[in-house]
Amino acid sequence: MTTPVRTCVGCRRRACSDELLRLVVAGGELVVDERRRLPGRGAWMHRSPACLAKAERKRVFPRALRVSGPLDTSGVRNVVERLATGE
Ligand SMILES: [Zn+2]
Numbered sequence: 001m002t003t004p005v006r007t008c009v010g011c012r013r014r015a016c017s018d019e020l021l022r023l024v025v026a027g028g029e030l031v032v033d034e035r036r037r038l039p040g041r042g043a044w045m046h047r048s049p050a051c052l053a054k055a056e057r058k059r060v061f062p063r064a065l066r067v068s069g070p071l072d073t074s075g076v077r078n079v080v081e082r083l084a085t086g087e
Contacts, residue, residue, distance in 0.1 A: 006044035009060045010051025020044040021080070025065050029072040032079050041065050047083040052076060 003016040009023075022033040022042045033042060043064040045051050052073070055061060061071050 008046045008051055009043045009064055010045050010048065010054040013046075015046065017044065019046065021047055021076075023061070023065075023076060025067050025071065028067075028069075030061060030065075030076045032076055047080055049077070049080050049084050052080050 003018055005014050006017045006020055007014050008020060017036075021044070022036045022038075023030055023045055024033045024038045024040055024042050025031070026038070036042075041064070043055075043061060045055060056073060061073065062068065065071075
């Protein structure tokens with residue numbers, strides 16, 4: 001079975017989906033879909049604070065996830081920063 005390829009919303013590079021995090025909106029907040037099972041639209045992103053910063057700067061999440069209004073990304077930032085420091 002081949003691994004699906006997805007595009008990172010931050011750096012726009014393509015990568016295997018198992019190298020990326022699936023992000024979804026839950027209750028007005030951006031969250032990491034750890035098991036990749038949550039319903040609805042998902043955005044794919046590297047486990048990288050740099051990619052998150054790019055995605056936020058370009059405001060890709062509201063567009064990719066079809067939400068209007070502000071989106072709280074602090075939970076996802078905590079996750080990628082933790083992954084980046086290898087804890
Ligand atoms: Zn990326």
